[in-house]
Amino acid sequence: MSRIIERVRQALNVQANDGRDRLVFAKSEEFINCAHATVTDEERGGWMESIRREAQALNLQVHECPDLDACGEAIAALARERDPEWGTLKRIVRWSDPLLDELGLEGRLGEDIPVTTVPMADSFGESERAEFRREVIASYIGITTADYLLADTASLVLLGGRGRARSVSLVPSIHVAVVPGSRMLGSYRQMLSRLNGQTLPSNVNIITGPSKTADIEATLVHGAHGPREMHLFVVAS
Amino acid sequence: MLNQDPLKYRELAAKAVEDKQLHRALAKMRDKVGRNAVNLYNQLSPGHDPRQDAKAVRRKIVDNLDVVLETLSANIRARGGHVHLAETGEDAVEYCLGVARRFEVSRVVKGKSMLSEEIHLNDALEAAGIETVETDLGEYIVQLKGEAPSHIIAPAIHYTREQVGELFAEKLDQPYTDDPPTLTAMARKALREKMLTADMGISGGNTACAETGHVTIVSNEGNIRMATTMPRVHVVLLGIEKIAATLEDHDILLRMLTRAAAGQKISTYVSYVGGPRLPDEPDGPEEFHLVLVDNGRSRILADPDFREVLHCVRCGGCLNVCPVYMAIGGHSYGSPYCGPIGAVFTPLTRGINTCHHLCQGETLCGACKQVCPVDNDLPRMLSLLRSKLADGDRRWDVRRQSLPTKLVFGAWSVIMRHRRMYDALSVMARFGQRLLPRKNGWIRRLPGPLGGWTRGRDFPPLAQESFADRWARRDKTGRGA
Numbered sequence: 001m002s003r004i005i006e007r008v009r010q011a012l013n014v015q016a017n018d019g020r021d022r023l024v025f026a027k028s029e030e031f032i033n034c035a036h037a038t039v040t041d042e043e044r045g046g047w048m049e050s051i052r053r054e055a056q057a058l059n060l061q062v063h064e065c066p067d068l069d070a071c072g073e074a075i076a077a078l079a080r081e082r083d084p085e086w087g088t089l090k091r092i093v094r095w096s097d098p099l100l101d102e103l104g105l106e107g108r109l110g111e112d113i114p115v116t117t118v119p120m121a122d123s124f125g126e127s128e129r130a131e132f133r134r135e136v137i138a139s140y141i142g143i144t145t146a147d148y149l150l151a152d153t154a155s156l157v158l159l160g161g162r163g164r165a166r167s168v169s170l171v172p173s174i175h176v177a178v179v180p181g182s183r184m185l186g187s188y189r190q191m192l193s194r195l196n197g198q199t200l201p202s203n204v205n206i207i208t209g210p211s212k213t214a215d216i217e218a219t220l221v222h223g224a225h226g227p228r229e230m231h232l233f234v235v236a237s
Numbered sequence: 238m239l240n241q242d243p244l245k246y247r248e249l250a251a252k253a254v255e256d257k258q259l260h261r262a263l264a265k266m267r268d269k270v271g272r273n274a275v276n277l278y279n280q281l282s283p284g285h286d287p288r289q290d291a292k293a294v295r296r297k298i299v300d301n302l303d304v305v306l307e308t309l310s311a312n313i314r315a316r317g318g319h320v321h322l323a324e325t326g327e328d329a330v331e332y333c334l335g336v337a338r339r340f341e342v343s344r345v346v347k348g349k350s351m352l353s354e355e356i357h358l359n360d361a362l363e364a365a366g367i368e369t370v371e372t373d374l375g376e377y378i379v380q381l382k383g384e385a386p387s388h389i390i391a392p393a394i395h396y397t398r399e400q401v402g403e404l405f406a407e408k409l410d411q412p413y414t415d416d417p418p419t420l421t422a423m424a425r426k427a428l429r430e431k432m433l434t435a436d437m438g439i440s441g442g443n444t445a446c447a448e449t450g451h452v453t454i455v456s457n458e459g460n461i462r463m464a465t466t467m468p469r470v471h472v473v474l475l476g477i478e479k480i481a482a483t484l485e486d487h488d489i490l491l492r493m494l495t496r497a498a499a500g501q502k503i504s505t506y507v508s509y510v511g512g513p514r515l516p517d518e519p520d521g522p523e524e525f526h527l528v529l530v531d532n533g534r535s536r537i538l539a540d541p542d543f544r545e546v547l548h549c550v551r552c553g554g555c556l557n558v559c560p561v562y563m564a565i566g567g568h569s570y571g572s573p574y575c576g577p578i579g580a581v582f583t584p585l586t587r588g589i590n591t592c593h594h595l596c597q598g599e600t601l602c603g604a605c606k607q608v609c610p611v612d613n614d615l616p617r618m619l620s621l622l623r624s625k626l627a628d629g630d631r632r633w634d635v636r637r638q639s640l641p642t643k644l645v646f647g648a649w650s651v652i653m654r655h656r657r658m659y660d661a662l663s664v665m666a667r668f669g670q671r672l673l674p675r676k677n678g679w680i681r682r683l684p685g686p687l688g689g690w691t692r693g694r695d696f697p698p699l700a701q702e703s704f705a706d707r708w709a710r711r712d713k714t715g716r717g718a
Contacts, residue, residue, distance in 0.1 A: 002310075004322040004477065004531050008303045011539035016303070024301045024482045025308075025448055031485045054502075086429075123516035132519045133467075137433060153503045162517045166466045170459060171433075188492065188503065192484040200449050202316065203521060204509040211459040212505055215375035215391060216417040217398050218265045224374060225425060225432070226459025226506070 027196065035193035039186070047151035047184050048234070054154035058209030059222050061231045062154075068178075071233045072103035075143070075176055078231065079105075079113055084140035085173040085228065092172075093136050094143035096120050096163030099178060105143075118165045132165070142172035142227070146207075148194070149179045149234070152187045153208055156232070160203035169207060175227040177207075180235050243571035243583055246594035250565040259395050259566050266394050271557035273500030274608055281492065288612045291493045294486050295548035295611045298478075302538065305447045305480050306529065312450025316512030318525040322477070326356030329530045333358060333439065333472055334365055336526055340470050342367055342436040346428075348454070348461035349373040350441030351389060351551060352474045352530060354573035358439070370431045372460035374424050381408045387567030387575065389553030390498050395566050428460065438464035438522065442475040444490060444550070445527075447482050451511035452527060455495060455504040462506055471522040473510070477529050478538075478547040490550060493610035497554035533586035540632070542621055546581050548611045555605035555615065561598055570595060577605035577615045584622055589635045596622040641686060660705075667699050 009016065048064075055062045065071040084090055092115045094100050105115050116135045119128065136142070144164070146156035156177050160166055169175050185191050188206075195204075211226030222228060253259055281287045298305055310320045323329035337345065345367055347353065359380075362369040371380040375392035379385065381404055386392030393401070402415040411423050440461050442452040452473050454461050465471045481487055495501045514521030537543050556562045556576035567575035572583040572595075580599050584592035596619050605615045627646070629637035637643060652658050674681045679695035682688060690696060 002322045004324055004529070004535065005303050005306055007531070007535045008306065008477070008538060011535050012300065012303060014301075014303065020301050021304050021308070024297065024304050027483060027485045031488075119519055121517065121519075124519050129519055136520070155503055155507075160518065160521075161515075165518065165520045166462075167520045170462050170466060189488040192488055196484050200451065200509065200511060202511050202513065202515055202518070204451070204511075205462070206503070206507040208503050208505050208507075210505070211457070213374045213421055213458045214269075214499070215373070215378070215393055216396075216401050216420055217262065218269045218391070218394065219398075219417040221418045221421040223425065224421060224458035224460065225372065225428060225463055 031189070031193055032196065033193075034190050035196065037186070037190065043186075044181070044184065047186065048181070050151045051149070051154045051184075051232075051234075054152070055209070055232065058154060059212075059230075060154060060209040061229070063231060063233045065233055065235050068099070068102045068235055069104075071178060071235050072105055072108055074233065075103060075178075075231075076105060076108040078174075078176070079109060079141055082140065082174060082229075086140070087138065089138065091116065091135070091139045092141045092143065093139040093168055094118070095145060095165070095168055097145050099145050099180070100143060103178065118163050118168065120163050133167070136165070136167045136171045139172045141174045141176055142168040142170070143176045143178065144169050146177050146179045147183065148191050149184045149232075150186075150188055150191055150206075151184055154232075155188070155206050155208040157191055158205045158207060160201040160205070166203050166205070169205065170226050173223075173227055174229045174231070175207070175210070176231045176233065178233045178235060243587065243592040243595055245571055246569055246592075246598060249569040249571070250594075250598065253565040253569050256566070258397060258400075260563070262395050262397050263563050263566060266388070266391060267557055267563055270500045271554075271608065274497045274554055274557075274610075277496040277500060277502065278493070278610070281496075286612075287489065287493065288610055291489045291550075291610055292548065292612045294481070294489055295550070298480060298482055298486070299538070299544060299547050301482075302478065302480075305482050306477060308482075309445055309447035309450065309480055310527075310529075312447065313452075313512060313525075313527050316450045317515075318450075318512035318527055320527045320529065323528055323530045323532070326530070326532045329356050329474065329528050329532070330358055330361045332526075332528055333474075334361060336470060336472055336524075337362070337365070337367055337437055340436055340524075342470075344368045344370065344431065344435040345437045345439055346370050346372050346432050346435040346464045346468065347376075348438070348440030348456065348464045349376050349390075349392070350439065350474050351386075351573045352441055352476055353439065354386065356474075356530065356532065358474070370428070370435070372428050372432060372458075372464055373456075374421060374458060374460075377424055377428060378404065381405075385568065386573065388556055389551055389574065389576070389578075391553070395568070429463075432460070432463040432467055435464070435468045436470070438466075438468040438471045440465050440471070440473055442473050442479065443494060444487070445475060445480045446484060446487060446509065447480055449484065449509075449511065451509040453481070453487065453491070454508045454510060455491065455506065456508075457499070457501075457505045459506060462508055465508070465510055466521060469522060470524045470526070471510070471513075472526045472528060474528050474530060477531050477534050479551070494550050494552050497550075497552035497608065497610035537585050543581075543585055543618060545613060546578075546585065546615075546618060548613055549578055549582070550611060551578075552610055554608045554610060555613075558604040558608045559599070560602060560604070561600055565598075577619070578613075581615055581618045581622065585633075589622060589625060589630075589633050590638070593626050593638060597626070645686075663699065663703060667701065670698050
């Protein structure tokens with residue numbers, strides 16, 4: 001038993017195991033139910049409009065694609081057009097995810113721009129980690145998908161885990177995320193409600209636009225330490 | 238770090254009041270962020286004050302802190318993280334140094350953490366021969382300058398762009414520019430190198446989620462994600478009070494935090510960090526340490542009159558609307574926690590007598606309460622601190638500050654309760670004030686010990702006819718005088 005927790009108990013004048021935990025961890029019914037609130041097509045349309053509007057202020061570029069094939073082509077075009085911020089070689093790193101496999105980027109970009117997929121293994125050795133780290137640092141574009149897309153703030157929710165390395169959405173200068181429209185949710189609250197009761201991964205990131213700062217005279221500047229540029233591809237089907 | 242001395246408040250504040258450059262710099266923060274926050278609260282749920290919901294959640298947590306602390310610790314450990322509960326600042330610093338030694342760390346990159354300022358962690362790391370780099374742009378500027386932060390969320394807000402330009406030209410060996418995007422790009426390049434080569438990352442936390450075992454960190458720049466993802470070990474410093482119980486708590490708390498702090502609906506990054514990487518993850522730190530720091534907080538918790546101050550979510554919102562902060566800047570407070578929140582928190586943790594100027598310097602105008610995302614009643618607590626200074630208080634080891642002040646107010650209280658005495662003294666004062674020097678109808682100097690009042694301002698003279706006399710006349714004539 002920690003001395004500090006004992007001191008906290010004395011300060012609060014309470015006893016251990018007196019049943020307060022039920023009250024402390026209780027959730028409202030409204031919160032629990034909002035996970036699966038039914039959504040009309042009209043509402044979904046409103047969500048997309050809200051994402052477009054929020055994205056504008058965030059400097060987040062939204063692309064709407066009819067299918068993954070069109071999306072793959074658009075991402076390949078973007079990769080050809082952009083120049084690396086650090087160094088001169090063009091490399092891309094992407095999450096290992098069936099959705100991203102279907103983009104066919106490796107075929108579209110050929111040998112000009114190599115695409116590395118996050119390695120999958122039950123465990124990694126020192127040298128394999130170092131190798132992956134070098135790949136990420138050398139990449140100018142990082143491609144991920146997202147588990148949820150939040151309508152009211154145009155935020156992406158990235159659950160970490162196997163094949164879903166944390167650095168891919170962070171270290172490359174350009175972050176590209178591909179999300180099916182069906183993963184849209186109304187709000188941050190609804191997303192929390194979906195995650196409620198699950199065992200969460202070691203790392204969850206909610207990302208809203210490219211990196212920014214306002215530390216010099218409260219002037220907004222994009223591209224502080226994370227990606228300078230961010231593209232969201234919303235895929236219809 | 239410089240300016241860590243609340244005893245110098247009067248001296249520093251007097252200097253800052255004359256500093257026009259400082260006022261120009263601070264006005265930008267006030268105009269861009271302060272007013273925005275309240276508008277954004279109102280958008281959350283029209284007709285309903287969401288600050289009351291946030292307050293209720295914070296109260297629930299602080300009032301059951303033992304339960305929340307135990308659950309968080311157990312869940313972080315279950316996720317493979319280490320948890321250390323530190324009683325004092327020294328204890329927390331020693332723990333961090335121990336981890337650094339074990340990993341043979343030569344460079345630390347830090348995400349912004351006010352708690353690390355509170356416990357003087359950087360000094361200790363540097364003394365141990367470890368290069369310590371602040372990675373938040375504002376903190377980096379302040380560190381290059383050899384200063385302490387002057388604002389809870391915008392540490393370098395007291396500088397103009399020209400000053401930052403000169404600093405970077407000198408320290409980063411770059412051509413001078415005062416263009417914020419170019420200056421930011423310079424820092425991006427310099428800091429990226431540091432973040433990719435450091436062995437250890439240290440960050441604060443904005444809150445934690447006890448039921449899932451995660452620490453929650455918000456940032457706009459991405460530096461905190463860098464510092465917590467790329468080095469081999471990640472250490473989080475968190476005050477024992479800054480925890481949330483459930484994911485549902487996070488909804489209101491994080492939305493209110495980012496609105497109050499920067500006028501944003503949500504920050505660019507909200508990260509839930511729950512322990513080290515798992516074996517099947519190719520990146521992330523191999524060790525994760527959570528240091529929960531008491532350092533005087535449980536003492537505040539034990540006093541129901543001041544417990545409310547622990548509801549604070551450290552958004553810095555009260556600074557942006559405070560007329561005193563705007564006039565004297567953050568450094569005058571001599572503590573990492575400046576502005577109205579600092580004026581309450583610092584005396585409670587570092588001694589009420591020692592820090593008496595901080596709570597006496599504020600105006601009690603109430604702007605801080607109005608903007609606070611958890612509706613903290615800072616003016617009430619400021620008044621209470623002052624009353625303890627006037628009367629003395631054994632529980633908080635407060636010596637009565639000034640016997641003459643006490644006697645004057647005691648006498649005033651007697652006068653106010655005795656009508657005849659009051660009337661007689663008003664008549665005397667009305668005659669007596671004719672002897673005092675005047676300017677534009679105002680009294681320029683009060684006599685004797687009252688002279689302190691008029692050192693920096695004039696005093697309005699008593700009216701020739703008192704309100705009571707006018708009222709009596711009105712009664713007789715039956716109409717307004």
